[in-house]
Amino acid sequence: MPVAITPTAPSADPALRRARQERRLRLLLPVCAISFALLMWEFLVWYNEVPHYLIPAPSLIARTLVENFGSLMGSAWFTVKLTLMSLALAISGGVALGMIFALSRPIEMSLFPFAVILQVTPIVAIAPLILIYVPDTFWALLICAWIVAFFPILSNTAIGLRSADHNLRDLFTLYRATPLQRLRYLLIPSALPYFMAALKIAGGLALIGAVVAEFVAGTAGQNTGLASRILESSFRNEIPLMFAALFLVSALGIVIFLVTSWLSTAVLGHWHESEIKRTR
Amino acid sequence: MTQPAQITLSHVEKRFGNGTLALRDMNLSIREGEFVSFLGPSGCGKSTALRMIAGLLEPSGGTITVNGREAGDGGDVSFVFQDATLMPWATVFDNVMLPLKLRGLGRAEARAQVEEALGMVGLTKFASSYPRELSGGMKMRVSIARAMVTKPRLLLMDEPFAALDEMTRFKLNNDVLELWRKQGLTVVFVTHSVFESVYLSSRVVVMGSRPGRVVHDLPMPEGPRDEHYRTTARYAETCRIVTEALEGTMDHVDINH
Numbered sequence: 001m002p003v004a005i006t007p008t009a010p011s012a013d014p015a016l017r018r019a020r021q022e023r024r025l026r027l028l029l030p031v032c033a034i035s036f037a038l039l040m041w042e043f044l045v046w047y048n049e050v051p052h053y054l055i056p057a058p059s060l061i062a063r064t065l066v067e068n069f070g071s072l073m074g075s076a077w078f079t080v081k082l083t084l085m086s087l088a089l090a091i092s093g094g095v096a097l098g099m100i101f102a103l104s105r106p107i108e109m110s111l112f113p114f115a116v117i118l119q120v121t122p123i124v125a126i127a128p129l130i131l132i133y134v135p136d137t138f139w140a141l142l143i144c145a146w147i148v149a150f151f152p153i154l155s156n157t158a159i160g161l162r163s164a165d166h167n168l169r170d171l172f173t174l175y176r177a178t179p180l181q182r183l184r185y186l187l188i189p190s191a192l193p194y195f196m197a198a199l200k201i202a203g204g205l206a207l208i209g210a211v212v213a214e215f216v217a218g219t220a221g222q223n224t225g226l227a228s229r230i231l232e233s234s235f236r237n238e239i240p241l242m243f244a245a246l247f248l249v250s251a252l253g254i255v256i257f258l259v260t261s262w263l264s265t266a267v268l269g270h271w272h273e274s275e276i277k278r279t280r
Numbered sequence: 281m282t283q284p285a286q287i288t289l290s291h292v293e294k295r296f297g298n299g300t301l302a303l304r305d306m307n308l309s310i311r312e313g314e315f316v317s318f319l320g321p322s323g324c325g326k327s328t329a330l331r332m333i334a335g336l337l338e339p340s341g342g343t344i345t346v347n348g349r350e351a352g353d354g355g356d357v358s359f360v361f362q363d364a365t366l367m368p369w370a371t372v373f374d375n376v377m378l379p380l381k382l383r384g385l386g387r388a389e390a391r392a393q394v395e396e397a398l399g400m401v402g403l404t405k406f407a408s409s410y411p412r413e414l415s416g417g418m419k420m421r422v423s424i425a426r427a428m429v430t431k432p433r434l435l436l437m438d439e440p441f442a443a444l445d446e447m448t449r450f451k452l453n454n455d456v457l458e459l460w461r462k463q464g465l466t467v468v469f470v471t472h473s474v475f476e477s478v479y480l481s482s483r484v485v486v487m488g489s490r491p492g493r494v495v496h497d498l499p500m501p502e503g504p505r506d507e508h509y510r511t512t513a514r515y516a517e518t519c520r521i522v523t524e525a526l527e528g529t530m531d532h533v534d535i536n537h
Contacts (some may be wrong), residue, residue: 042519167365170336174359175430185381189369271369271410 014085048130056240061247064240072229076248079210079225082138083252086145090153091199095148098157119151121162123209139227141213148209149202156198160191190207193272196264211249226252241270284432285309285345285464287333290442292342294328301491302328306342308485308494312433315460316465317477317484325492326470327438330477333468334359334436337419358427360437364419366411366426372398373407381429383470397429401455417448421455428459435459440521441476444514450507453480457505474526479505486522488529496525 038058044050045057052060065072101108118126127144127249134140164186172182212229224232226245233241268275287310294303303325310316318326331337334346335352336359344351358379364377374381376397382389398404401421411419420440427435437456441449457480460467471477477484478500487494498521501514509515 090478165365167361167363168367170331170334171359171361171365171378173336174334174357174380175379177382181382185378186367189367192369273412276412 053237053239056243060240061243065244065247068241068244072226072244072248074187075224075245076252079207080208080216080226080252081120081216082141082145082225083206083256086142086204086209087149089142090144090149090206094150094153094198094202097152097251099161101154101158102161105173108234115151115154118147123148123212124216127213129200131217137217140209141217142215144213148212149206151206152198152201153195156194157191160194161187163194167261186200193268193274196260196268197274200260200264202259203260204253206254207249222278228233286312286347287468288315288343289329290343290409291334292321292329292332292344294325294332294337294340295340298302303332306492306494308497310466310468312466314458315469315480315482317471317481318487319473319474319522320469320487320492320495321489321526322527323492324487324489324529326487328492329487330436330468330470332334332440353362353481356430356432357436358430359430360420360423360427360435360440362439362442364411364416364423366419366422371408372403372409372414372422375422376409378426379430381493393429393431397425400428401425401457415448416444417452420448420452421442424452424455424459424515428463431463433466435465435467437467438471438507439472449476450510455505456480462527473475474519474522475510478515478522479510484522486525486529495529498522498525 042057042059045055054265056064097111126147127140130138130143133135134143153273168186168190169182172186177185181195211227214225215231218228218231226249229245230242230249233239233245266274287308289306289308292306293301293304297300306325307327307350318329320326328337332339333346333351335346335350347356367378370378371511373394375395377385377387377390380393395404395407398407401424402435403418403421403425406414406418406422409421414422416459423440424505441452453476456467459465463512469477469480470535479501482502484496484498485494486498488495501518503509503514
């Protein structure tokens with residue numbers, strides 16, 4: 001008896017539509033949820049007549065943000081500068097030292113404890129000392145933020161450089177690769193996934209380090225960042241300004257997260273398991 | 281059969297750092313154009329011997345000469361690993377191009393050779409694919425193309441098809457035989473399959489374990505090797521002889537080792 005076989009493979013069209021729908025939902029749902037939360041906040045503050053020096057309404061925060069835009073942007077720029085410079089130093093220092101660690105076990109064994117000590121000691125505890133020893137506040141803050149962001153880059157780079165497949169290493173030996181060729185064509189590509197994971201972490205940590213260090217430093221400097229603005233407005237009981245500065249800090253964190261995630265996808269997207277979307 | 285020996289092992293011994301004697305007093309001479317299989321149970325030192333011929337391991341005693349020079353100095357040697365060992369971040373083209381790139385050739389200079397090597401294994405259409413997009417058999421063919429791209433005189437293969445399904449393995453067996461015939465290669469092939477070694481080789485070196493050593497050196501009958509050969513009485517008879525030789529090496533080996 002002939003059996004009618006219906007094709008079970010889904011046609012491309014519904015799959016495509018589903019993908020588009022998912023992309024739309026991915027944007028739509030968070031936007032709706034956040035808008036709803038803001039509206040609730042606004043409503044509850046208005047309904048309960050909460051005074052603005054306790055909890056300001058989102059609209060007031062937005063107005064404060066616009067009114068103080070110039071000075072807040074100046075502070076934000078200071079924090080951005082601090083974060084990016086510390087991240088850049090953490091990347092260059094971490095990668096350089098990670099490479100040395102990967103090349104030499106004795107050096108790693110000697111220096112790794114220092115890196116661990118720096119990592120496990122809370123930055124809040126070291127920051128006052130650094131502020132005493134380093135006369136320039138900006139440099140002191142930079143060192144604090146750098147210490148926090150440095151460790152993940154260092155340890156992941158060292159592990160990543162060692163993670164190259166052993167047979168591939170043998171293959172490079174067989175074809176008499178120079179040390180430079182080995183580094184460029186084998187070790188660095190093998191280390192990239194580890195480095196990218198570290199970068200995502202270090203990006204966030206650099207911001208945290210910058211903010212925490214500034215809190216410890218207080219408003220000592222002339223040219224101050226968002227953290228000192230938060231402190232300063234709390235002394236003056238300017239709660240809406242505190243929220244406005246806080247908003248900018250988290251916006252900054254989100255931007256850093258998005259940029260590092262995008263970078264990771266751009267670099268690894270075409271080959272590494274972590275970034276490949278599986279079709280179901 | 282009067283060609284000079286291409287590979288000579290004399291009194292080769294390998295003891296690993298942990299004290300294991302992997303290979304004891306191995307003497308072997310392989311002539312140009314031979315297809316030699318190292319057959320034996322796991323732990324018989326067959327892969328160790330192959331790696332020493334490639335120059336990836338140093339013998340602890342004895343000498344190995346390849347192409348008239350000490351192993352590892354010769355060049356002109358290619359190696360195919362048990363897994364395809366491809367770089368996941370590089371396309372098939374770039375993977376195959378690697379040996380040429382390490383010799384300092386640019387992309388444009390290498391193109392013709394890479395395409396020829398890909399043509400040999402029938403993967404011309406997949407030059408721009410990434411390894412993860414390929415099946416196990418295709419990955420292994422990329423690995424073979426990479427080994428062939430330098431036009432080596434000697435091809436060393438370390439259980440290359442052990443992880444593949446039987447149909448793919450038969451297909452790749454024929455591919456390797458064709459390369460061997462057409463390119464005038466010398467092939468040293470490590471395997472634990474009696475049937476594979478008998479089908480492919482012109483000579484089977486049966487090895488025993490604990491310590492690793494050569495037990496038998498069996499010449500294989502000449503004649504055409506194709507799918508038909510697998511069903512002939514002569515193939516069956518040769519397999520029986522080799523199996524017996526292999527079993528003779530395993531008397532004292534506990535099956536649960």
